[in-house]
Amino acid sequence: MNILKCLLLAGVVQLTALSSAFAAGDLAGIKSAGVIKIGTEGTYAPFTYHDALGKLTGFDVEIGEAIAKRIGVKPEFVEGKWDGLIAGLDADRYNAVINEVAITDARKAKYDFSTPYIASHAALIVRSDNTSIKSFDDLKGKKSANTLTSNFGKIAKDHGAEVVGVQGFNESIDLLTSGRVDATVNDSLSFLDFKKHKPDAKVKIAAISDSADSEYSGVIIPKGNPQLLAAIDKALADIKADGTYKQISQKYFGRDVSK
Missing domain, CATH: 3.40.190.10 (Periplasmic binding protein-like II)
Known part of the structure; x- marks a missing residue:
């Protein structure tokens, strides 16, 4: 018991x-x-x-x-x-x-x-002096720096851009500022963080994607x-x-x- x-x-x-x-x-x-x-x-x-x-x-x-x-x-x-x-x-x-x-x-x-x-939104980023790219449709025939397997690269390609492969955001910006590409489609939050640390960088957001591409x-x-x-x-x-x-x-x- x-x-x-x-x-x-x-x-x-x-x-x-x-x-x-x-x-x-x-x-x-x-x-x-x-x-x-x-x-x-x-x-x-x-x-x-x-x-x-x-x-x-x-x-x-x-x-x-x-x-x-x-x-x-x-x-x-x-x-x-x-x-x-x-x-x-x-x-x-x-x-x-x-x-x-x-x-x-x-x-x-x-x-x-x-x-x-x-x-986080897909942002179309161009050089500050660029006046020809104002929307995603303007990417047709242009070069966009993107990681090849990313959704951002797919967005650029779907709008007619030639995607130039890179390893990440920083490389995309380097190619853009050096004039080797016309744009990059990238994470809006990454861009804001980048501009926070480098406010004088000669790049800007030309357009933001619609909510379908947002995260x-x-x-x-x-x-x-x-x-x-x-x-x-x-x-x-x-x-x-x-x-x-x-x-x-x-x-x-x-x-x-x-x-």
Whole structure:
């Protein structure tokens, strides 16, 4: 009889532990702990990176800090490589990931997303003195520097451009400013970050693509946490309403990037 009681007691303890571990991931558990754990890379400037003093910072980091403050808890950032970052949600390493995770149907099938907190658009970038390219249709017969497998390269090609292959954004700008290509179709956020650091660079955005080519990112959390999702959405709405979001956005990009 004593052995049976011990086995029953052990089972109750185990179930209680499992219940507590699960509850720790919901809003009540997060508030009880006083901490929300946030997964991020820490190597993806200007969104999440380490400054000269080694401090984790960036646009996404400050957004995460602002969300935690509105929920009433402290943020604890857990860094990891991109390849396993989202999978860390399945392993309960953190409660959410804030790392420029694009909202896609495939990801929405397995996880929940907040309302979008940042938008990236395909931007048509030309030299500052270029007056002949004003729209994507003007790319016909022109040379555009792009990575060959990117969606941006496909956009350029679909509009009649000859795509000149490059390794990344910086090489695209180098070819553009040196006159070896006429344009580059690229990420609007990358361009804003570039101009923030090099405001005198002789390049400009001639046109922005329509919403069909835009990419929206949100806070991603495990499914089955509706209260946590609602709290994050409310926090995002609040920081946009009170000007906090705009202040963070201006700091990193020089403009509001929520739209």
